[in-house]
Amino acid sequence: KGFPYIGVEASGKEEIFGTVADLTGLARKVTSIEPILNFAHVHSVQGGSLIEVRDFESIIDTFSKYKKGDLCTEFSGVEYSGYSEVKLTAIKHGDLKFETLSEVLADLTDDVTIISSSPLLEHDSQYMNIILLRTIAKKLQKKESRKNDGEVEKVTRSYPVKKGTKLDVDSILKTTREVTRSGTVSKEHVIAKIPGLERVELWGEGKNLLCETTADKNSENYVAAVKKFNELIEALTGYSAKERKKIVSKAPKE
Structure with a gap:
């Protein structure tokens, strides 16, 4: 027709x-x-x-x-x-x-x-x-x-630290090595290696610890990596994850 x-x-x-x-x-x-x-x-x-x-x-x-x-x-x-x-x-x-x-x-x-x-x-x-x-x-x-790129999350967070905690490169590097058994310095930043996280970059700024992480949530090591990451942040800041959330309500969610 x-x-x-x-x-x-x-x-x-x-x-x-x-x-x-x-x-x-x-x-x-x-x-x-x-x-x-x-x-x-x-x-x-x-x-x-x-x-x-x-x-x-x-x-x-x-x-x-x-x-x-x-x-x-x-x-x-x-x-x-x-x-x-x-x-x-x-x-x-x-x-x-x-x-x-x-x-x-x-x-x-x-x-x-x-x-x-x-x-x-x-x-x-x-x-x-x-x-x-x-x-x-x-x-x-x-x-x-x-x-696949969309499944890789890149986040920068700021964490409060207990009074008297050192945030210089040497102290961050030392603590990182103690917790993760790794750590290098690049341009005044400490690069930590945690299986399951593609990159962990740490540096100090004032009274806060700044951390940039790149993570593949589909990694089989992701859950274990988050646990190890929290251990590292707790060792560096002196606060546990629960304590950090109570102290800084405006901080980005972990």
């Missing part, structure tokens, strides 16, 4: 009807017409307009307004001069890159049909499919990486 539609393809020649403005204007007047997006032709007639991701996003958005189902498109490499196509080429040649288009396609939720108009018809059709699958895989990998 509703068929047939008439597909009118974008032209690659400046002197031939079929610019983007021609096609969208025609589609607005005749609703049974669907503009066909030939990336190589549009790229040529606009003097090499499809370079960045945003360029492809814009042209796809323009043509999508008039699609009748899948967005129908064609792709190939292209040689052009001025604002006109000279000849279609394999997709590896020229400045029209399918790799860039694939970045957009990988994020699209609507269906798109892409026909290879390359001289290497079937070869480039398969090659485009490989490029798209690689792009999708990379995006999924990055997404998973960001998800």
Whole structure:
């Protein structure tokens, strides 16, 4: 129902009807017409307009307004001069890159049909499919990486210390080594190693002990690490976790 539609393809020649403005204007007047997006032709007639991701996003958005189902498109490499196509080429040649288009396609939720108009018809059709699958895989990998990064918590806290407690680098280093059997000095900070915490950095400021921790909550050693960390803070400040919470109600939660 509703068929047939008439597909009118974008032209690659400046002197031939079929610019983007021609096609969208025609589609607005005749609703049974669907503009066909030939990336190589549009790229040529606009003097090499499809370079960045945003360029492809814009042209796809323009043509999508008039699609009748899948967005129908064609792709190939292209040689052009001025604002006109000279000849279609394999997709590896020229400045029209399918790799860039694939970045957009990988994020699209609507269906798109892409026909290879390359001289290497079937070869480039398969090659485009490989490029798209690689792009999708990379995006999924990055997404998973960001998800995992979100599970690593980095927190900086300030702890009160009992009167008379030393907070110089040497005393912090000595106590750290006594409790955790580790500790080094880097730029006046003490770096402690506690299995389950990726990093523990300690330094003194006034009457407070400052501590920056980076922890992976999914680590199998995380629970034991928190216990060892609390032992270290108690040894350095003179206050247990419960005492610290009572003393400083405004302190960040541990």
